Amino acid sequence: MTSRTTPAPPVLVGCSHGTDDAEGRRAIASVLDAVRVARPYLDVREAFVDVQTPEVADVVTGALADADRAVVVPLLLSVGFHTGVDIAGAVDRPGAAAAAPLGPDERLVDVLVDRLTGAGLGPDDAVVLAAAGSSVPAAAAAVQEVRAALARRLGREVAVGYGAGAEPRVPDAVAAARADLAPGGRVVIASYLLAPGFFHDRLLAAGADVVSDPLAPDPRLAAVVLDRFDAAATGLVGQVEASTAAAAAAADRRRTGRRRRARRALVPLVAGVAATAALVGMGRRTEG
Template sequence: MTTLVACSHGTRSPAGRTVIARIRTALAAAVPEAALREAYVDVEQPEVAGVVAEAAAHGPVVVLPLLLSTGFHTSVDIAAAVAPHPSAAAAEPLGPHELLVRSLRDRLAAVSGGDAGHRPGDHVVLAAAGSSDPAAACAVERMRDLLAARLPAPVTVGYGAGCAPTIPEAVARARAAGARRVIAASYVLAPGHFADLVERAGADLVSAPLGDHPAVIAVAAARFRQACLALTAPAAG
């Protein structure tokens, strides 16, 4: 049986920990063929490298980043955790993915009564955590494009850290461009530091984190199975 290491960032937020636990529970039900383990890259324990080393001694391992974009934690922390083990591989992060548009739109609908992005004068800011890795900004821009294709309102991006513009700057720019209502679409998984930044950015409405939305779980399961195929491909050939 393949071990699925569901690796999140880690948070001090009790609410955030609860949401991540719900994601892991839903993911375990979605991939019954895997043995699910938890791991973290920061703040919480167990640390991902130790979990991978232990699991790899008993069989194949896939580390699934419970992260919405690539960045330092995927390219350095998780990559370093799997590198020493031929039977271990890292899955792609959850985003960007077209299925996540469904979760974003549902969260926007919940905060607005169903009309977010559809009322004249609306402007949606896709509010992401951000990273110093340029690839992360590219990933978020791709997610913006996917969301913009499904909303009549303008959609721009704001970041919590590492990239420009910041979320407050993106909100201010939307208002300066004539927006009557600015809605921040929280492109974060769970409550915590970055969700708090989105809440304080000055938007008129702020959607909830994506959490354990069914589309998030579907993407996570697909990322895991894709990584399993890649891990077994050399043996099959």
């Protein structure tokens, strides 16, 4: 009786944008450190699409060489150029897959609420949800989903602004919020960014009275990362199993084809032997 061993899980490649900001690098690293604590048996590797190295394609290559399977989890809050080009290109090979980005997710809204509470959000304050932005329409739709969820949680209107790629830009959204501000209220930016860095610095200069901290570090982010990983890993296992089954079926067809060709080749040979035997028999009867 043979025993079946459970295959090792795919390598988790956590891929972020990359930043020159030291605090931002520590914040991103904290997310993957929390993932390692949650699942110490998992091979977790870090990769980037810009600014920092190693590049995501190189990390996937190394992961596949070591473990045959890899799942890239974008440490990004929505789809966009990097998920559709850099990450998609890195996993365009057998054994690799890309997970969905971290947002939208209710747990991210939980973190946003906590950040605003920590920033001292008051009842008369106006809130602007500030995202990095992308020209990809699905990215704006994802941010709008988070904006609507945050508005429900806060029980007030929430505006949205983007750092790049979409409108309105954050300074314009802040100015519009200030124009409608209640007496004694402030304009508060809810930073919908994963970590400190270039875009967060721009939020600090956007004209708001208060800017909340980015989402990381926060232990809830690790749970989101692992959920995205699990969903993609399950799909990857299905792809591998389907590929294996297809390869086995193809091998069976080749073996069947070889057997049929061998049988067809034997037919004239057997017929020839039979004819020869018949002639020999006739010769013996004639001699007799």
